[in-house]
Amino acid sequence: MVNDLAYGTRDKRGNWRPNAPIALPPVSAGALKKLPGFVLGYLFGWNTLYMAIALAYWHWALPETQFVASLEWGWTLRILALNIAGAALFFGAFELRLYMQRAQERRFKYNGTFPAEKPSDVFWFRSQAWDNALRSLFLTVPIGTAIMVVVMWLMASGAVPTSDNPIWVIALVLFAPILHEGYFFFVHRAIHWEPIYKRVHSVHHNSINPSPWSSLSMHPVESTLYYGALVLQLALFSNPFVVLWLFVLATFGAIVGHLGFDRLELGQQRSVTSHAYAHYLHHKYFEVNYCDDGVLPWDQWFGTWHDGTKEADERMKARFRAKREAKARRTGGSAK
Ligand SMILES: [Zn+2]
Numbered sequence: 001m002v003n004d005l006a007y008g009t010r011d012k013r014g015n016w017r018p019n020a021p022i023a024l025p026p027v028s029a030g031a032l033k034k035l036p037g038f039v040l041g042y043l044f045g046w047n048t049l050y051m052a053i054a055l056a057y058w059h060w061a062l063p064e065t066q067f068v069a070s071l072e073w074g075w076t077l078r079i080l081a082l083n084i085a086g087a088a089l090f091f092g093a094f095e096l097r098l099y100m101q102r103a104q105e106r107r108f109k110y111n112g113t114f115p116a117e118k119p120s121d122v123f124w125f126r127s128q129a130w131d132n133a134l135r136s137l138f139l140t141v142p143i144g145t146a147i148m149v150v151v152m153w154l155m156a157s158g159a160v161p162t163s164d165n166p167i168w169v170i171a172l173v174l175f176a177p178i179l180h181e182g183y184f185f186f187v188h189r190a191i192h193w194e195p196i197y198k199r200v201h202s203v204h205h206n207s208i209n210p211s212p213w214s215s216l217s218m219h220p221v222e223s224t225l226y227y228g229a230l231v232l233q234l235a236l237f238s239n240p241f242v243v244l245w246l247f248v249l250a251t252f253g254a255i256v257g258h259l260g261f262d263r264l265e266l267g268q269q270r271s272v273t274s275h276a277y278a279h280y281l282h283h284k285y286f287e288v289n290y291c292d293d294g295v296l297p298w299d300q301w302f303g304t305w306h307d308g309t310k311e312a313d314e315r316m317k318a319r320f321r322a323k324r325e326a327k328a329r330r331t332g333g334s335a336k
């Protein structure tokens with residue numbers, strides 16, 4: 001059995017936190033010697049799994065481009081059914097192993113409780129799992145599919161210019177994760193603006209203790225904004241494959257921050273890092289880590305980075321205090 005206390009500590013309530021701070025990409029540390037390792041991680045981490053999914057879709061699931069050139073119910077519903085089934089299998093597999101079978105029990109689990117142990121009225125059927133799964137599969141995935149289909153159709157029908165130049169397409173493929181995370185950072189910041197947060201983004205944040213089903217559990221307005229990076233491709237002389245790749249990154253890639261476990265055990269002795277902690281802290285503290293520990297340190301640049309350490313807790317509390325005081329000054333109330 002892997003010993004999680006070799007990697008972190010558990011408090012009295014059973015919440016586990018890693019000892020090491022979350023590492024930022026070398027662009028922020030200015031450490032050129034870390035760059036090769038980072039590039040390898042970029043190409044052969046989670047992105048490898050997503051690329052395998054995108055290639056499988058491209059070769060076996062998507063119809064020939066000539067069919068995509070005309071918008072018809074037949075192939076669009078087929079893609080929708082495939083996407084719902086694919087998401088159900090993918091997120092369901094992680095949910096089954098970690099949250100139903102509890103294969104790792106509470107080892108490496110940030111939050112000491114499982115969502116099923118705390119039913120709540122904020123969720124449909126008082127169940128986080130059912131609420132999140134239904135929202136993910138029957139709201140977000142159909143909205144994302146509709147956006148992907150329309151963008152691909154505009155490309156295939158010749159309504160917008162595209163490119164088949166392999167160098168350009170490879171460049172767009174390599175750039176897509178950076179585009180996705182940068183786009184997501186700014187959209188995510190915007191939907192934390194209080195009036196939008198209350199009506200829209202709070203649905204996603206109902207899951208303070210997220211599980212894989214929480215990944216795409218959103219208000220439909222957020223789902224629509226979330227897939228906006230696909231629409232940007234219309235202005236980039238892009239290619240339908242890049243659109244599919246972005247769809248896969250946005251859909252399946254959302255799992256990373258919502259695993260709830262810091263490391264995934266592979267057998268009795270081995271485990272791999274999940275990269276889930278940055279976004280877990282966002283669900284816990286709300287106004288930190290609008291982006292994950294991805295390629296560019298957006299949160300560090302904008303003063304909202306939390307690396308999981310006690311020092312970062314203090315910095316965050318000071319920032320929240322200053323914000324409350326500024327608000328109290330504006331409204332003439334007390335800074336509670
Ligand atoms: Zn989230």
Ligand SMILES: [Zn+2]
Nearest residue numbers: 188192201282
């Ligand atoms: Zn948020």
